Amino acid sequence: MTTTNDVPARPGVQVGSASEFTLFFTVLPGHAQALRDALRDLQNSPGYRPGDYEVPIASIHEARFVLFDDDTRLLFATSFDGPWDAYMEDFAAKPLQLFAAIFEHVEGFHGLPDVAAVKSFILGAQVSAAAYARNYPGTVKEHRRALRLAAAFQQVLDDPRAEEALSHPALKPLLDEASVA
Amino acid sequence: MTTGDDVTLDLDDIQSGALRERPSPYVGRYLLLRLDDVAQGRELVRRLHALLEDQRSASPSATRAWLTVAFTYEGLKALGVPPSSLDSFPREFREGMAARAQELGDVGESGPERWEPPLGSPDVHVAVSVLAPDPPALEAVAERARSRYADLASVAVVWRQDCYQLPSGRTSFGFKDGIGNPDIEGSGLVPRNSRERPIKAGEFILGYPDETGSLAPMPIPDVLGRNGTYLVFRKLHTNVAAYRRYLRDRARDRQEERLLAAKMVGRWPSGAPLALAPDRDEPSLGADPHRNNDFAYGDDPGGFKCPAGAHSRRANPRDSLESELTTDTRLHRMVRRGTSYGPQLPDDVLDDDGADRGIIFVFAGAHLKRQFEFVKTQWLNDGIFIGAPAERDPLVGAHQQPTDFTMARRPIRRRLRDVPPFVVTRGGEYCFAPGLRALRWLGELDT
Ligand code: HEM
Numbered sequence: 001m002t003t004t005n006d007v008p009a010r011p012g013v014q015v016g017s018a019s020e021f022t023l024f025f026t027v028l029p030g031h032a033q034a035l036r037d038a039l040r041d042l043q044n045s046p047g048y049r050p051g052d053y054e055v056p057i058a059s060i061h062e063a064r065f066v067l068f069d070d071d072t073r074l075l076f077a078t079s080f081d082g083p084w085d086a087y088m089e090d091f092a093a094k095p096l097q098l099f100a101a102i103f104e105h106v107e108g109f110h111g112l113p114d115v116a117a118v119k120s121f122i123l124g125a126q127v128s129a130a131a132y133a134r135n136y137p138g139t140v141k142e143h144r145r146a147l148r149l150a151a152a153f154q155q156v157l158d159d160p161r162a163e164e165a166l167s168h169p170a171l172k173p174l175l176d177e178a179s180v181a
Numbered sequence: 182m183t184t185g186d187d188v189t190l191d192l193d194d195i196q197s198g199a200l201r202e203r204p205s206p207y208v209g210r211y212l213l214l215r216l217d218d219v220a221q222g223r224e225l226v227r228r229l230h231a232l233l234e235d236q237r238s239a240s241p242s243a244t245r246a247w248l249t250v251a252f253t254y255e256g257l258k259a260l261g262v263p264p265s266s267l268d269s270f271p272r273e274f275r276e277g278m279a280a281r282a283q284e285l286g287d288v289g290e291s292g293p294e295r296w297e298p299p300l301g302s303p304d305v306h307v308a309v310s311v312l313a314p315d316p317p318a319l320e321a322v323a324e325r326a327r328s329r330y331a332d333l334a335s336v337a338v339v340w341r342q343d344c345y346q347l348p349s350g351r352t353s354f355g356f357k358d359g360i361g362n363p364d365i366e367g368s369g370l371v372p373r374n375s376r377e378r379p380i381k382a383g384e385f386i387l388g389y390p391d392e393t394g395s396l397a398p399m400p401i402p403d404v405l406g407r408n409g410t411y412l413v414f415r416k417l418h419t420n421v422a423a424y425r426r427y428l429r430d431r432a433r434d435r436q437e438e439r440l441l442a443a444k445m446v447g448r449w450p451s452g453a454p455l456a457l458a459p460d461r462d463e464p465s466l467g468a469d470p471h472r473n474n475d476f477a478y479g480d481d482p483g484g485f486k487c488p489a490g491a492h493s494r495r496a497n498p499r500d501s502l503e504s505e506l507t508t509d510t511r512l513h514r515m516v517r518r519g520t521s522y523g524p525q526l527p528d529d530v531l532d533d534d535g536a537d538r539g540i541i542f543v544f545a546g547a548h549l550k551r552q553f554e555f556v557k558t559q560w561l562n563d564g565i566f567i568g569a570p571a572e573r574d575p576l577v578g579a580h581q582q583p584t585d586f587t588m589a590r591r592p593i594r595r596r597l598r599d600v601p602p603f604v605v606t607r608g609g610e611y612c613f614a615p616g617l618r619a620l621r622w623l624g625e626l627d628t
Pocket of ligand 1: 361494
């Protein structure tokens, strides 16, 4: 049995609630085209099509796969709500299987015997960013809520009675936003 | 990966504390021992092992008390366990709870430098807990245990804590505790939650397949790890007067006070879950073991009945996170065996009487990190997972600064501001409770 007792924690760089999660893999010889095809299929599947905004993994802000070095290497880069290392076994249980069609074309994925092996597969690929910055705080959940709220506010503003309604003192913070919203 | 649907648990070898429910009500005692001599330490282990063997062979109805024996990492060292074996324990266990304080939120008033001695120090080697249905039975077993170490001059009792469970099952904040425990595959106990498949035994006992299909990392040799479980105990002081006063100040009337308190816990004082009884307490529901844990949150994603930030829902979100794919809640469960300590603050008293009261929190599981530490750090001490990063568990969260607590409500959500911390960590330890054969192995070491 593999033991991962001593794998040091490398939670990635965290800014606010999100941490960057960056993995570098080596593409199996002869698998470049199959991997490109798998990535295209992913891109065309519901949730991943540009504009779908419904990536099944609810706690990532965005994610990208990049083939580089003449398709011999694969980068996976994302921003994750929370310290991703705490979720390693969870990744092994679900999301990793979701991406199995992609990862089966990189070194080390095939025949992973147990969760300890999956952990070392991920840790072996992870590199912490040397610099990482974000342009907004908050989690994916808060953003979705904020966007819903912004859309509702626009609806209010489009109503001709909005000005009168928003002049109630309790609504002053909203009125302050209303002129430019 | 292996699947283990038909596991047979070696129930005779597993210490009863992990899987067996306890008598209720009960009284109990925790003892911590220091071993100053390897040979006498091993002699103690052999004698405790004999006691546990007696306990095992007694018929369940004749059993008048329950003894559990566990060791800290320092304790295993003091017994002369070989280095290769010591090194095979998980990092968290080897470091011990005090070393994890920063991570766990045990800082400030809860920091190890302020813990009750000798908690968190290298002097804690063996933890013994004795539970019995009444004080005479407790004294009888405690005396039997004492007679096993009284003549061992190099075995010192370094800490002692009496505890109890009230007939109502309620602890110091006034809520029934010890209800939400997982159904475990192969335990032989009747499942209590029809909304959830029983959890694999390997999540709680070493040597069996767990929810990932693998075996939890086990210390070597095999005989030492098999049928063992990790125990976490924490002495948690509860500031009951401050808690009551806070609720009194925020509520319009006594009825709202009771509702706010229930929203913080996720259950009513009787134990009735908000998920099944959203508007008022239902004592018959709280008292019914076949109904009081038979629920999920799927019909209440917004938290109108039970807030997403309530203690119980944080500590076990059940199906709340199912659609998110990030988290498999089955990987973050625990068996809890908490008890009360200290006198209860009489009803309606709002001023602190200076007494030390609270709970001895006890966790049993196969993974310190992804069970106890994960729940404590990601779910209780943080709010990222519910999209409220600034909020902590309103009842037990480790916050130095006051936190907010939000309750979904129509037409407008209710938010409690400036919830102060109500719980202070007085100390604790990470322990390993070996199976009976492993205990014998420890007692017979001859390194
Ligand atoms: C003084 C501190 C604490 C108090 C007063 C307290 C109190 C309670 C109460 C009243 C319940 C509801 C009854 C029940 O389901 O049994 C509960 C449930 C629970 N608590 Fe705590 N608790 C404390 C600390 C903790 C800590 C530190 C953890 C974990 C690290 C924890 C984990 C849980 C879990 C897992 C449940 C069951 C949730 C479920 O399955 O629905 N508690 N607690």
